[in-house]
Amino acid sequence: MIVRTLTDVIGTEHDVDTPTWSSRRLLLKKDGVGFSLHDTVIKAGTETEIWYKNHIEAVYCIEGRGEIEVVGEGTVYPIEPGTLYVLDGHEKHLLRGATQMRMICVFNPPCTGTEVHDEEGTYPIID
Template identity: 70%
Template structure:
């Protein structure tokens, strides 16, 4: 059984603070669950280009307000209780009008060493150097 508390992750190597977001990585590949799970903050007033070309992601909003714009497609509002799943590797813009707090699940699971490239892509584990 795995038991963790968010307070045990904040301000550690598994608390990744980027320019527009902050990802507290609760479960990673090393935990052996077959997915990774993250408690993520999207900073208010920001826009982030993301394209999980190598992963699928499900996101559940628990706090805040914003929107996701699929490049070349629709824009969807994000408020508490909204879930979206990027099952088609959609390239998108994520905007937070108020700070968003989201629970994010990735498959394949992240190792914790991933960094978005210029296109917003996380590399596959084999591509991480």
């Protein structure tokens, strides 16, 4: 059994902060459960271009408001508490935080815990 708290992660190498988001990685590849679980804060007034070409990501909003725009389609979906979206087609997207948003994110394959987006907005596969 794995028991971990957000407090256990905050301030460690698995608490990754960037100009547009902060991600506290609670479950990682090394935990061996087949996915990673992240408690992520999207900063108010920001826009982040993301393309998870190596991962499937499911995101559940528990706090705040914003939107996600599918790049190339122009389709925009509002995000508010209770909204789930899944990037099951590896969609390149723009994530915008109108207010600070708190998101619970699941990645498959699992992340190692220190990833940040590269120049394409992608997390690399790390063995």
